[in-house]
Amino acid sequence: MTDPDAGSRPDRSKAIAVEAGLDLLKTEGRAAAAAFMEDAGVPLAVIARVLNEPERRRLPAADDLPGG
DSSP states (O other), rough: BBTTHHHHHOHHHHHHHHHHHHHHHHOOOOOHHHHHHHHOOOHHHHHHHHHHHHOOOOOOOOGSSSOO
C-alpha cells in the first residue's frame, strides 16, 4: 500500500526511474531493479526504502501515471 501522507517527489526523472525499476522488479528480480535504479541516479537510501518497505512508497504523481 502506498503512503498517502508522503510528499511529492522532488525529481521527476528519478521518480520515473523508480517506477521503471519497480516494473523491472516484477520481471527480472530485486538485484536487476536495484542496479537499474542506481544506474539512473536514484539515491541508495531511496532504493532501499522502495524495495524493503513497499508500504512506505509515495503515491505516483498524476504525470507519472499512464495517460497523465
